[in-house]
Amino acid sequence: MSNDFILDxxxxxxxxxxVVALDDVSIKIKRGEIxxxxxxxxxxxxxLMMILKGVHPWGSYEGQIxxxxxxxKLEDRSIRQASEEGIAIVYQExxxxxxxxxxxxxxxxxxxxxxxxxxxxxxxSDTQKILxxxxxxxxANALVKxxxxxxxxxxxxxKALSENAKILILDEPTSALSEEEIVHLMEIxxxxxxxxxxxxxxxxxxxxxFRITDTVxxxxxxxVITTQPIDKLTEDAxxxxxxxxxxxxxxxxxxxxxxxxxxxxxxxxxxxxxDNSREVIKGASFNLREGEILGIAGLMGSGRTELVxxxxxxxxxxxxxxIYLDDQEVKIDSANHSMxxxxxxVPEDRKKYGLVLIQxxxxxxxxxxxxxxxxxxxxxxxxxxxxxxxxxxxxEIKAPNLFVACQTLSGGNQQKVVIAKWLMSxxxxxxxxxxxxxxxxxxxxxxxKLMNDLAENGIAIIMISSELEEVIGMSDRIMVMSAGKSRGxxxxxxxxxxxxxxxxxxx
Numbered sequence: 001m002s003n004d005f006i007l008d009x010x011x012x013x014x015x016x017x018x019v020v021a022l023d024d025v026s027i028k029i030k031r032g033e034i035x036x037x038x039x040x041x042x043x044x045x046x047x048l049m050m051i052l053k054g055v056h057p058w059g060s061y062e063g064q065i066x067x068x069x070x071x072x073k074l075e076d077r078s079i080r081q082a083s084e085e086g087i088a089i090v091y092q093e094x095x096x097x098x099x100x101x102x103x104x105x106x107x108x109x110x111x112x113x114x115x116x117x118x119x120x121x122x123x124x125s126d127t128q129k130i131l132x133x134x135x136x137x138x139x140a141n142a143l144v145k146x147x148x149x150x151x152x153x154x155x156x157x158x159k160a161l162s163e164n165a166k167i168l169i170l171d172e173p174t175s176a177l178s179e180e181e182i183v184h185l186m187e188i189x190x191x192x193x194x195x196x197x198x199x200x201x202x203x204x205x206x207x208x209x210f211r212i213t214d215t216v217x218x219x220x221x222x223x224v225i226t227t228q229p230i231d232k233l234t235e236d237a238x239x240x241x242x243x244x245x246x247x248x249x250x251x252x253x254x255x256x257x258x259x260x261x262x263x264x265x266x267x268x269x270x271x272x273x274x275d276n277s278r279e280v281i282k283g284a285s286f287n288l289r290e291g292e293i294l295g296i297a298g299l300m301g302s303g304r305t306e307l308v309x310x311x312x313x314x315x316x317x318x319x320x321x322x323i324y325l326d327d328q329e330v331k332i333d334s335a336n337h338s339m340x341x342x343x344x345x346v347p348e349d350r351k352k353y354g355l356v357l358i359q360x361x362x363x364x365x366x367x368x369x370x371x372x373x374x375x376x377x378x379x380x381x382x383x384x385x386x387x388x389x390x391x392x393x394x395x396e397i398k399a400p401n402l403f404v405a406c407q408t409l410s411g412g413n414q415q416k417v418v419i420a421k422w423l424m425s426x427x428x429x430x431x432x433x434x435x436x437x438x439x440x441x442x443x444x445x446x447x448x449k450l451m452n453d454l455a456e457n458g459i460a461i462i463m464i465s466s467e468l469e470e471v472i473g474m475s476d477r478i479m480v481m482s483a484g485k486s487r488g489x490x491x492x493x494x495x496x497x498x499x500x501x502x503x504x505x506x507x
Contacts, residue, residue, distance in 0.1 A: 006031040006167065006198050007052075012063035014047050014056060021047040022061070023222040029167075029215075034189060034199045036213035036230065038206070039242055040440035041410030043219040045202050049169055052200075053089050054082040068166070088160030092172040092438070094152050096159075098145035102138055103127035106159045130158050135191050137184075150181030157188065161197070168192065169200045174208060175438050178300035186212050204440050205467075206235050218242055243442040250445070251473025254452030258292035258476055262460050263343075263429055264324040270306070270316030280306040280316050282484035288429065293451060293461045295475030297468060298504050303484035304464045305348055308431045312345040313338040339368070342428035346418050346435055348464070354418035357407035361399055362388045364406050364417050369424045391420040395450065412443025419450065430454065431462045436470065448474060468497050482506045 007029040014022040022044045029035045037045055050056050051065070054074035065072040067085065074081050096105050103124045104111075112122040127140035136154045144152060153173060160168055170189075174182045189199055189212055201213055209216055210230060217227040218241040225241045239250075270281040284307050288294050298304045309315035311323070313332045323330050325341055332338050338345075347353035355364055365388045366373065373384040385402070392402060395416040399409060406414055415435065422430065432451070436444040451474065455461055465471045471478055478490045480503040487503045 004030055006068055008066040009048075010064045010066070012048070012051065012061055012065065014044075014051065014061040021222050022051075025063070025219070025222070025224050027217050027224060027227060029198060029200065032193060032196050032198055033214040034193055034201055034212055036201045036203070036209045036216040037219065038203065038209060038216060038238070039219035039225075040442045041412050042221075043242075043440075044222040045219055046171070047222075048219075049089060049171065049200070049202070052082070052087055052167075052169065054079045054087075083163045086164055086166035087169070088163055088165035088167070089169040089171065090153070090156045090160055090173060092175055094149075094156055096144045096152055096155060098143075100144060101140065102131075102142050102144060102147075102155050102158070103140040105144055105155055106130070106140075106162050108159075110162075127158065127162070130161055134158070134161060134188060134195070136188065148181075149176045150178065150184060153177065153181075153185070154188070161192075165197060167198045167200065169202070171202045172204065172438060173201070174203065174205065180299075182208075204438060206238055206441065207469075209238070210235070220244060239441050242440070243445075251470070252445075252448055252452055254449075254456055256291055256293065256452065256455045256476060259290040259458065261287050262290050262326060263288040264327075265311070266322045266324070268307070268310070268318065268321035268323065270310045270318045273315065273317050276317070279319075280484055281310060284321075284481070284484075284486040286479045286486055286489060288460045288462060290428075290460050291455050291458050292476045293455055293463055293474055295471040295478040296462060296464045296481060297471045297478055297500050298481035300466070302481040302504065304481050305433055306484070307481070308345060308433055308462060308464065309347075311338070312343060312431060314345070339425055339427075342426070343431065344422035344425050344427035344429070345431040346415075346422055346433060348433040348437065350414055350418050354421075355406045355414060358405055360403045360405055361392060361397065361409075361417055362402040365391055365420045365424060368421050372424070387424065388420075391424055392417075395420050395423075396446065410439075410443070412439040412446070415439055415443070415447065416450075419447075423454075427459065429460045429462070431464075433464045434466055435463065437466070468500060471500070472497070480504055 005028045009025060009027045012022055012025045013020065025048065039045055051061055057075055058073040097108065106127045107123050112119040112126065124140045131138055131140060136158055138151050138154055144155060173185060177185065192199060203209065213230050215227060216230050216233065218225040218238065220242060264287040266285050268281055268284045269279065272278040272280050281303055296304050306316055310318065311332065313334045323332060330341060351357060362385060366384050370379060373380045388402060397413050397416045399413060406417055436447050451461055463474060472495045478495065478500065480487045480500055482504050483506065
Protein backbone atom coordinates (compact mmCIF):
# COMPACT_ATOMS: atom_id res chain seq x y z
CA MET A 1 0.00 0.00 0.00
CA SER A 2 1.27 3.47 -0.90
CA ASN A 3 2.55 5.46 2.07
CA ASP A 4 0.11 8.23 1.02
CA PHE A 5 -2.82 6.11 2.20
CA ILE A 6 -3.47 5.02 5.77
CA LEU A 7 -6.52 2.92 4.86
CA ASP A 8 -7.17 0.86 1.75
CA UNK A 9 -10.53 -0.96 1.69
CA UNK A 10 -10.61 -3.51 -1.12
CA UNK A 11 -13.74 -5.21 -2.48
CA UNK A 12 -15.48 -5.55 0.89
CA UNK A 13 -18.86 -7.28 0.87
CA UNK A 14 -20.93 -7.75 4.02
CA UNK A 15 -24.08 -9.88 4.00
CA UNK A 16 -26.87 -10.21 6.54
CA UNK A 17 -29.77 -12.65 6.15
CA UNK A 18 -31.64 -11.47 3.06
CA VAL A 19 -29.60 -8.25 2.75
CA VAL A 20 -26.30 -7.26 1.13
CA ALA A 21 -25.31 -4.31 3.32
CA LEU A 22 -21.99 -3.67 1.51
CA ASP A 23 -21.45 -4.73 -2.07
CA ASP A 24 -17.85 -4.83 -3.35
CA VAL A 25 -16.86 -1.60 -1.58
CA SER A 26 -13.41 -0.17 -2.30
CA ILE A 27 -12.20 3.12 -0.75
CA LYS A 28 -8.74 4.60 -0.25
CA ILE A 29 -8.29 7.16 2.53
CA LYS A 30 -5.24 9.41 2.58
CA ARG A 31 -3.08 9.81 5.63
CA GLY A 32 -3.95 12.98 7.58
CA GLU A 33 -7.02 13.95 5.56
CA ILE A 34 -10.62 14.56 6.61
CA UNK A 35 -12.59 12.09 4.51
CA UNK A 36 -16.36 12.50 4.36
CA UNK A 37 -18.70 9.54 3.90
CA UNK A 38 -22.32 10.25 3.05
CA UNK A 39 -25.37 8.49 1.72
CA UNK A 40 -28.99 7.89 2.53
CA UNK A 41 -30.05 5.80 5.52
CA UNK A 42 -29.38 2.17 4.66
CA UNK A 43 -26.56 3.06 2.26
CA UNK A 44 -24.03 1.02 4.27
CA UNK A 45 -22.17 3.76 6.17
CA UNK A 46 -22.72 2.31 9.64
CA UNK A 47 -21.93 -1.24 8.53
CA LEU A 48 -18.61 -0.11 7.09
CA MET A 49 -17.72 1.75 10.30
CA MET A 50 -18.65 -1.28 12.39
CA ILE A 51 -16.20 -3.35 10.36
CA LEU A 52 -13.44 -0.78 10.90
CA LYS A 53 -14.15 -0.75 14.65
CA GLY A 54 -14.29 -4.54 14.86
CA VAL A 55 -17.96 -4.99 15.69
CA HIS A 56 -18.13 -7.16 12.56
CA PRO A 57 -14.77 -8.99 12.83
CA TRP A 58 -12.48 -10.32 10.13
CA GLY A 59 -13.98 -13.41 8.55
CA SER A 60 -17.57 -12.15 8.79
CA TYR A 61 -17.14 -10.22 5.52
CA GLU A 62 -15.49 -10.75 2.14
CA GLY A 63 -12.61 -8.64 0.87
CA GLN A 64 -9.53 -7.11 2.48
CA ILE A 65 -8.69 -4.01 4.50
CA UNK A 66 -5.13 -2.71 4.61
CA UNK A 67 -4.35 -0.31 7.43
CA UNK A 68 -1.09 1.60 7.76
CA UNK A 69 1.44 -1.04 6.68
CA UNK A 70 -0.46 -4.33 7.18
CA UNK A 71 -3.71 -6.15 6.52
CA UNK A 72 -6.25 -5.40 9.22
CA LYS A 73 -7.66 -8.57 10.77
CA LEU A 74 -9.76 -7.77 13.81
CA GLU A 75 -10.54 -11.08 15.44
CA ASP A 76 -11.37 -12.45 18.89
CA ARG A 77 -10.67 -9.22 20.88
CA SER A 78 -11.75 -7.21 17.89
CA ILE A 79 -13.18 -4.03 19.50
CA ARG A 80 -10.27 -3.69 21.94
CA GLN A 81 -7.86 -4.65 19.18
CA ALA A 82 -9.20 -1.86 16.95
CA SER A 83 -8.45 0.63 19.73
CA GLU A 84 -4.97 -0.81 20.16
CA GLU A 85 -4.45 -0.43 16.40
CA GLY A 86 -5.32 3.26 16.73
CA ILE A 87 -8.84 3.23 15.27
CA ALA A 88 -11.35 5.14 17.41
CA ILE A 89 -14.97 6.16 16.90
CA VAL A 90 -17.10 8.91 18.40
CA TYR A 91 -20.71 7.76 18.17
CA GLN A 92 -23.72 9.98 17.57
CA GLU A 93 -25.14 8.83 20.90
CA UNK A 94 -22.65 9.87 23.61
CA UNK A 95 -21.32 7.04 25.80
CA UNK A 96 -20.06 8.95 28.84
CA UNK A 97 -20.77 8.28 32.54
CA UNK A 98 -22.45 11.51 33.79
CA UNK A 99 -21.44 11.21 37.45
CA UNK A 100 -17.74 10.76 36.65
CA UNK A 101 -15.21 13.47 35.86
CA UNK A 102 -13.79 14.15 32.41
CA UNK A 103 -10.52 12.43 33.41
CA UNK A 104 -12.30 9.37 34.78
CA UNK A 105 -14.29 9.05 31.54
CA UNK A 106 -11.24 9.50 29.32
CA UNK A 107 -9.33 6.67 30.99
CA UNK A 108 -12.28 4.51 32.04
CA UNK A 109 -11.11 0.88 32.15
CA UNK A 110 -7.51 1.92 31.42
CA UNK A 111 -6.69 3.91 34.56
CA UNK A 112 -2.95 4.33 35.30
CA UNK A 113 -2.14 2.38 38.45
CA UNK A 114 0.32 2.19 41.30
CA UNK A 115 0.88 -0.83 43.52
CA UNK A 116 -1.90 0.34 45.82
CA UNK A 117 -4.53 1.53 43.33
CA UNK A 118 -5.30 4.19 40.73
CA UNK A 119 -2.71 6.89 40.16
CA UNK A 120 -5.10 9.84 40.19
CA UNK A 121 -2.43 12.49 39.69
CA UNK A 122 -1.22 10.80 36.51
CA UNK A 123 -4.79 10.21 35.29
CA UNK A 124 -5.68 13.88 35.54
CA SER A 125 -2.33 15.21 34.31
CA ASP A 126 -2.42 12.88 31.28
CA THR A 127 -6.01 13.92 30.54
CA GLN A 128 -5.10 17.59 30.74
CA LYS A 129 -2.13 17.07 28.39
CA ILE A 130 -4.47 15.61 25.77
CA LEU A 131 -6.99 18.42 26.24
CA UNK A 132 -4.29 21.06 25.92
CA UNK A 133 -2.56 19.42 22.94
CA UNK A 134 -5.71 19.41 20.83
CA UNK A 135 -7.10 22.71 22.17
CA UNK A 136 -10.09 21.06 23.87
CA UNK A 137 -11.32 23.71 26.28
CA UNK A 138 -12.40 21.52 29.22
CA UNK A 139 -11.22 20.98 32.78
CA ALA A 140 -10.09 17.40 33.39
CA ASN A 141 -11.64 17.56 36.88
CA ALA A 142 -15.09 18.72 35.71
CA LEU A 143 -18.09 16.45 36.25
CA VAL A 144 -19.48 15.36 32.89
CA LYS A 145 -23.09 15.93 33.97
CA UNK A 146 -22.29 19.64 34.43
CA UNK A 147 -21.00 20.04 30.86
CA UNK A 148 -22.91 21.19 27.80
CA UNK A 149 -23.39 18.81 24.87
CA UNK A 150 -20.50 20.39 22.96
CA UNK A 151 -18.02 19.81 25.78
CA UNK A 152 -19.34 16.29 26.28
CA UNK A 153 -18.48 15.63 22.65
CA UNK A 154 -14.99 17.07 23.21
CA UNK A 155 -14.64 14.61 26.10
CA UNK A 156 -15.56 11.75 23.75
CA UNK A 157 -12.90 12.96 21.32
CA UNK A 158 -10.32 13.20 24.13
CA LYS A 159 -11.24 9.65 25.17
CA ALA A 160 -10.61 8.43 21.62
CA LEU A 161 -7.33 10.34 21.34
CA SER A 162 -6.12 8.96 24.69
CA GLU A 163 -5.75 5.63 22.90
CA ASN A 164 -3.30 7.24 20.45
CA ALA A 165 -5.82 7.16 17.63
CA LYS A 166 -4.44 7.39 14.11
CA ILE A 167 -7.93 7.27 12.61
CA LEU A 168 -10.85 9.03 14.29
CA ILE A 169 -14.34 8.19 13.01
CA LEU A 170 -17.04 10.76 13.80
CA ASP A 171 -20.64 9.62 13.28
CA GLU A 172 -23.06 12.57 12.89
CA PRO A 173 -20.98 14.65 15.33
CA THR A 174 -23.04 17.86 15.09
CA SER A 175 -26.57 16.47 15.44
CA ALA A 176 -27.04 18.02 18.91
CA LEU A 177 -24.63 20.98 18.70
CA SER A 178 -25.32 24.69 18.45
CA GLU A 179 -23.79 26.69 15.61
CA GLU A 180 -21.10 28.04 17.95
CA GLU A 181 -20.23 24.51 19.06
CA ILE A 182 -20.11 23.35 15.42
CA VAL A 183 -17.62 26.10 14.60
CA HIS A 184 -15.51 24.99 17.58
CA LEU A 185 -15.66 21.35 16.44
CA MET A 186 -14.46 22.34 12.97
CA GLU A 187 -11.46 24.07 14.55
CA ILE A 188 -10.72 20.96 16.62
CA UNK A 189 -10.78 18.80 13.48
CA UNK A 190 -8.33 21.15 11.78
CA UNK A 191 -6.06 20.83 14.83
CA UNK A 192 -6.29 17.03 14.69
CA UNK A 193 -5.44 17.13 11.01
CA UNK A 194 -2.38 19.31 11.71
CA UNK A 195 -1.23 16.61 14.19
CA UNK A 196 -1.54 13.91 11.53
CA UNK A 197 -4.80 12.34 12.74
CA UNK A 198 -6.94 11.01 9.89
CA UNK A 199 -10.65 11.76 10.35
CA UNK A 200 -13.56 9.92 8.76
CA UNK A 201 -16.55 12.26 8.96
CA UNK A 202 -20.08 10.87 8.55
CA UNK A 203 -22.92 13.36 8.25
CA UNK A 204 -26.28 14.07 6.62
CA UNK A 205 -25.53 17.80 6.62
CA UNK A 206 -24.11 18.49 3.18
CA UNK A 207 -22.95 21.99 4.12
CA UNK A 208 -20.55 20.45 6.65
CA UNK A 209 -18.94 18.27 3.99
CA PHE A 210 -18.08 21.37 1.97
CA ARG A 211 -16.99 23.16 5.13
CA ILE A 212 -14.46 20.67 6.51
CA THR A 213 -13.71 17.62 4.32
CA ASP A 214 -10.94 17.12 1.77
CA THR A 215 -12.47 14.13 -0.01
CA VAL A 216 -15.97 12.63 -0.05
CA UNK A 217 -17.17 9.08 -0.74
CA UNK A 218 -20.84 8.58 -1.58
CA UNK A 219 -22.48 5.23 -0.77
CA UNK A 220 -25.83 4.12 -2.16
CA UNK A 221 -27.48 0.75 -1.59
CA UNK A 222 -24.23 -0.65 -0.21
CA UNK A 223 -22.13 0.39 -3.21
CA VAL A 224 -19.55 3.13 -3.74
CA ILE A 225 -21.02 5.61 -6.21
CA THR A 226 -18.08 8.01 -6.28
CA THR A 227 -15.03 9.22 -4.36
CA GLN A 228 -13.93 12.73 -5.28
CA PRO A 229 -12.13 15.77 -3.84
CA ILE A 230 -14.80 17.99 -2.30
CA ASP A 231 -13.75 20.95 -4.43
CA LYS A 232 -14.71 18.99 -7.56
CA LEU A 233 -18.31 18.58 -6.38
CA THR A 234 -21.37 20.80 -6.11
CA GLU A 235 -24.20 20.33 -3.63
CA ASP A 236 -26.61 19.39 -6.45
CA ALA A 237 -24.16 16.81 -7.80
CA UNK A 238 -23.66 15.34 -4.32
CA UNK A 239 -27.42 15.01 -3.81
CA UNK A 240 -27.80 13.38 -7.22
CA UNK A 241 -25.09 10.82 -6.35
CA UNK A 242 -26.76 10.09 -3.01
CA UNK A 243 -30.35 9.58 -4.18
CA UNK A 244 -29.71 8.32 -7.72
CA UNK A 245 -31.81 11.05 -9.32
CA UNK A 246 -31.91 14.79 -9.67
CA UNK A 247 -34.04 16.66 -7.17
CA UNK A 248 -35.20 19.76 -8.99
CA UNK A 249 -35.93 21.74 -5.85
CA UNK A 250 -34.63 21.03 -2.35
CA UNK A 251 -37.65 22.61 -0.69
CA UNK A 252 -40.88 22.03 -2.66
CA UNK A 253 -43.35 24.85 -2.01
CA UNK A 254 -46.47 23.03 -3.15
CA UNK A 255 -49.67 25.02 -3.53
CA UNK A 256 -50.30 26.28 -0.01
CA UNK A 257 -52.96 28.94 0.54
CA UNK A 258 -53.02 30.01 4.19
CA UNK A 259 -56.52 30.75 5.42
CA UNK A 260 -58.02 32.21 8.58
CA UNK A 261 -56.21 32.47 11.90
CA UNK A 262 -56.50 29.33 14.00
CA UNK A 263 -54.01 29.94 16.85
CA UNK A 264 -52.82 33.11 18.56
CA UNK A 265 -50.32 33.45 21.39
CA UNK A 266 -49.99 36.76 23.24
CA UNK A 267 -46.97 37.61 25.42
CA UNK A 268 -46.65 34.10 26.81
CA UNK A 269 -44.36 33.63 29.79
CA UNK A 270 -43.53 30.38 31.56
CA UNK A 271 -41.14 28.97 34.15
CA UNK A 272 -39.29 25.68 34.42
CA UNK A 273 -41.69 23.32 36.26
CA UNK A 274 -38.79 21.99 38.35
CA ASP A 275 -37.38 25.43 39.16
CA ASN A 276 -39.96 28.21 39.39
CA SER A 277 -37.21 30.81 39.70
CA ARG A 278 -36.03 30.07 36.14
CA GLU A 279 -38.13 31.75 33.46
CA VAL A 280 -37.80 29.80 30.20
CA ILE A 281 -40.27 31.76 28.06
CA LYS A 282 -39.97 35.50 28.58
CA GLY A 283 -42.56 36.89 26.21
CA ALA A 284 -43.57 35.06 23.02
CA SER A 285 -46.25 36.33 20.64
CA PHE A 286 -47.34 35.01 17.25
CA ASN A 287 -50.34 33.86 15.25
CA LEU A 288 -50.85 30.84 12.98
CA ARG A 289 -53.22 30.40 10.04
CA GLU A 290 -54.91 27.30 8.63
CA GLY A 291 -52.83 25.73 5.85
CA GLU A 292 -49.70 27.68 6.81
CA ILE A 293 -46.19 26.55 7.68
CA LEU A 294 -44.82 28.92 10.31
CA GLY A 295 -41.09 28.45 10.80
CA ILE A 296 -39.43 29.14 14.15
CA ALA A 297 -35.74 30.01 13.97
CA GLY A 298 -33.28 30.67 16.77
CA LEU A 299 -30.08 29.43 18.32
CA MET A 300 -29.99 26.44 20.65
CA GLY A 301 -31.18 27.67 24.04
CA SER A 302 -33.35 30.39 22.52
CA GLY A 303 -36.52 28.84 23.97
CA ARG A 304 -37.89 27.32 20.74
CA THR A 305 -38.47 23.82 22.11
CA GLU A 306 -39.60 25.13 25.51
CA LEU A 307 -42.24 27.24 23.76
CA VAL A 308 -43.79 24.47 21.68
CA UNK A 309 -43.56 21.95 24.53
CA UNK A 310 -45.44 24.39 26.73
CA UNK A 311 -48.10 24.89 24.03
CA UNK A 312 -48.49 21.12 24.00
CA UNK A 313 -48.96 21.08 27.77
CA UNK A 314 -45.82 19.10 28.44
CA UNK A 315 -43.27 21.48 29.87
CA UNK A 316 -43.37 25.01 31.26
CA UNK A 317 -45.76 26.33 33.89
CA UNK A 318 -47.44 29.35 32.30
CA UNK A 319 -47.26 32.44 34.52
CA UNK A 320 -48.83 35.04 32.21
CA UNK A 321 -49.99 35.62 28.66
CA UNK A 322 -52.85 34.16 26.66
CA ILE A 323 -53.44 31.37 24.12
CA TYR A 324 -56.38 31.61 21.72
CA LEU A 325 -57.74 28.80 19.55
CA ASP A 326 -60.38 29.86 17.01
CA ASP A 327 -60.46 33.22 18.82
CA GLN A 328 -61.43 31.54 22.10
CA GLU A 329 -59.00 31.68 25.02
CA VAL A 330 -57.82 28.23 26.15
CA LYS A 331 -55.89 27.08 29.21
CA ILE A 332 -53.75 24.10 28.18
CA ASP A 333 -52.76 22.04 31.20
CA SER A 334 -51.67 18.68 29.73
CA ALA A 335 -50.75 16.88 26.52
CA ASN A 336 -54.08 15.06 26.68
CA HIS A 337 -55.90 18.39 26.83
CA SER A 338 -53.81 19.71 23.93
CA MET A 339 -54.69 16.66 21.81
CA UNK A 340 -58.41 17.12 22.56
CA UNK A 341 -58.07 20.69 21.29
CA UNK A 342 -56.49 19.39 18.08
CA UNK A 343 -52.84 20.24 18.78
CA UNK A 344 -50.17 17.57 18.30
CA UNK A 345 -46.37 17.64 18.68
CA VAL A 346 -43.69 15.70 16.77
CA PRO A 347 -40.87 16.00 19.34
CA GLU A 348 -37.25 16.99 18.73
CA ASP A 349 -35.83 13.69 20.04
CA ARG A 350 -37.88 10.99 18.33
CA LYS A 351 -36.03 8.12 20.02
CA LYS A 352 -36.48 9.45 23.54
CA TYR A 353 -39.90 11.10 23.36
CA GLY A 354 -41.54 9.95 20.12
CA LEU A 355 -41.15 6.17 19.99
CA VAL A 356 -41.09 3.02 22.03
CA LEU A 357 -38.18 1.60 20.07
CA ILE A 358 -38.59 -2.04 21.11
CA GLN A 359 -42.25 -2.01 20.08
CA UNK A 360 -43.40 -2.55 16.50
CA UNK A 361 -44.62 0.02 13.97
CA UNK A 362 -48.28 -0.82 14.47
CA UNK A 363 -48.19 -0.33 18.24
CA UNK A 364 -46.23 2.94 17.98
CA UNK A 365 -48.67 4.48 15.49
CA UNK A 366 -51.75 3.54 17.45
CA UNK A 367 -50.30 4.24 20.92
CA UNK A 368 -51.70 7.78 21.31
CA UNK A 369 -55.00 6.85 19.67
CA UNK A 370 -56.20 3.71 21.46
CA UNK A 371 -59.48 5.40 22.36
CA UNK A 372 -60.37 5.21 18.65
CA UNK A 373 -60.30 1.40 18.76
CA UNK A 374 -61.52 0.65 22.27
CA UNK A 375 -65.00 -0.05 23.57
CA UNK A 376 -65.91 -1.31 27.00
CA UNK A 377 -62.20 -1.56 27.94
CA UNK A 378 -61.49 -3.79 24.94
CA UNK A 379 -59.42 -2.95 21.85
CA UNK A 380 -60.70 -3.88 18.40
CA UNK A 381 -57.40 -5.21 17.00
CA UNK A 382 -58.72 -5.59 13.44
CA UNK A 383 -59.78 -1.95 13.33
CA UNK A 384 -56.44 -0.93 14.88
CA UNK A 385 -54.42 -2.81 12.27
CA UNK A 386 -56.59 -1.53 9.40
CA UNK A 387 -56.23 2.11 10.44
CA UNK A 388 -52.52 1.77 11.20
CA UNK A 389 -51.97 0.22 7.76
CA UNK A 390 -53.69 3.17 6.10
CA UNK A 391 -51.33 5.67 7.73
CA UNK A 392 -48.22 3.53 7.11
CA UNK A 393 -49.18 3.33 3.44
CA UNK A 394 -50.02 7.02 3.21
CA UNK A 395 -46.62 8.00 4.62
CA GLU A 396 -44.80 5.30 2.61
CA ILE A 397 -43.07 3.80 5.64
CA LYS A 398 -40.50 1.37 4.27
CA ALA A 399 -40.51 -1.87 6.30
CA PRO A 400 -41.16 -5.58 5.64
CA ASN A 401 -44.41 -5.32 7.64
CA LEU A 402 -46.06 -3.44 10.49
CA PHE A 403 -44.76 -5.84 13.11
CA VAL A 404 -41.04 -5.08 12.98
CA ALA A 405 -39.51 -3.15 15.90
CA CYS A 406 -39.04 0.59 15.31
CA GLN A 407 -35.41 0.33 16.45
CA THR A 408 -34.66 -1.58 13.20
CA LEU A 409 -35.89 1.27 10.97
CA SER A 410 -33.84 4.04 9.38
CA GLY A 411 -34.05 7.52 10.90
CA GLY A 412 -36.35 8.73 8.14
CA ASN A 413 -38.79 5.87 8.58
CA GLN A 414 -38.74 6.26 12.37
CA GLN A 415 -39.72 9.89 11.88
CA LYS A 416 -42.57 8.87 9.58
CA VAL A 417 -43.87 6.53 12.29
CA VAL A 418 -43.92 9.43 14.78
CA ILE A 419 -45.71 11.67 12.27
CA ALA A 420 -48.21 8.89 11.46
CA LYS A 421 -49.02 8.54 15.16
CA TRP A 422 -49.89 12.21 15.49
CA LEU A 423 -51.73 12.43 12.17
CA MET A 424 -53.99 9.63 13.38
CA SER A 425 -55.02 11.96 16.21
CA UNK A 426 -56.50 14.25 13.51
CA UNK A 427 -54.72 17.48 14.54
CA UNK A 428 -55.68 20.92 13.33
CA UNK A 429 -52.30 22.27 14.51
CA UNK A 430 -49.24 20.08 14.01
CA UNK A 431 -46.03 21.18 15.74
CA UNK A 432 -42.85 19.68 14.24
CA UNK A 433 -39.68 20.23 16.27
CA UNK A 434 -36.62 19.70 14.01
CA UNK A 435 -38.55 17.15 11.88
CA UNK A 436 -35.60 16.26 9.59
CA UNK A 437 -32.88 16.06 12.24
CA UNK A 438 -30.50 13.17 11.56
CA UNK A 439 -32.16 11.91 8.38
CA UNK A 440 -30.80 11.81 4.87
CA UNK A 441 -31.52 14.17 2.00
CA UNK A 442 -33.93 11.80 0.22
CA UNK A 443 -35.98 11.20 3.38
CA UNK A 444 -35.96 14.96 4.06
CA UNK A 445 -37.52 15.59 0.66
CA UNK A 446 -40.29 13.10 1.44
CA UNK A 447 -40.99 14.83 4.79
CA UNK A 448 -41.14 18.20 3.00
CA LYS A 449 -43.65 16.87 0.45
CA LEU A 450 -45.75 15.43 3.28
CA MET A 451 -45.73 18.79 5.08
CA ASN A 452 -46.94 20.47 1.90
CA ASP A 453 -49.73 17.92 1.48
CA LEU A 454 -50.86 18.43 5.08
CA ALA A 455 -50.82 22.23 4.75
CA GLU A 456 -52.69 22.08 1.44
CA ASN A 457 -55.39 20.12 3.30
CA GLY A 458 -55.76 22.89 5.86
CA ILE A 459 -53.54 21.65 8.71
CA ALA A 460 -51.59 24.49 10.32
CA ILE A 461 -47.93 23.59 10.91
CA ILE A 462 -45.37 25.09 13.26
CA MET A 463 -41.88 23.94 12.24
CA ILE A 464 -38.73 24.43 14.30
CA SER A 465 -35.45 23.84 12.51
CA SER A 466 -31.79 24.31 13.37
CA GLU A 467 -31.00 24.66 9.65
CA LEU A 468 -31.65 28.16 8.33
CA GLU A 469 -31.86 26.92 4.74
CA GLU A 470 -34.69 24.61 5.76
CA VAL A 471 -36.59 27.31 7.67
CA ILE A 472 -36.32 29.71 4.73
CA GLY A 473 -37.10 27.03 2.14
CA MET A 474 -40.22 25.62 3.80
CA SER A 475 -41.87 28.50 5.68
CA ASP A 476 -44.64 30.90 4.70
CA ARG A 477 -43.53 33.16 7.56
CA ILE A 478 -40.68 32.92 10.09
CA MET A 479 -40.72 33.80 13.77
CA VAL A 480 -37.28 34.38 15.28
CA MET A 481 -36.59 33.65 18.96
CA SER A 482 -33.74 34.77 21.19
CA ALA A 483 -33.24 34.36 24.96
CA GLY A 484 -36.77 33.09 25.48
CA LYS A 485 -38.44 35.95 23.58
CA SER A 486 -40.00 36.24 20.13
CA ARG A 487 -38.06 38.91 18.24
CA GLY A 488 -40.48 39.38 15.37
CA UNK A 489 -42.11 37.64 12.41
CA UNK A 490 -40.64 37.88 8.92
CA UNK A 491 -42.59 37.80 5.66
CA UNK A 492 -41.05 36.01 2.61
CA UNK A 493 -39.67 39.23 1.15
CA UNK A 494 -37.55 39.62 4.28
CA UNK A 495 -36.19 36.05 4.42
CA UNK A 496 -32.44 36.50 4.71
CA UNK A 497 -29.94 34.36 6.65
CA UNK A 498 -27.94 37.33 7.93
CA UNK A 499 -31.09 39.15 9.08
CA UNK A 500 -32.37 36.03 10.87
CA UNK A 501 -29.04 35.44 12.60
CA UNK A 502 -28.87 39.09 13.67
CA UNK A 503 -32.32 38.78 15.26
CA UNK A 504 -31.45 35.40 16.81
CA UNK A 505 -28.36 36.82 18.46
CA UNK A 506 -30.22 39.85 19.81
CA UNK A 507 -28.77 42.50 17.49
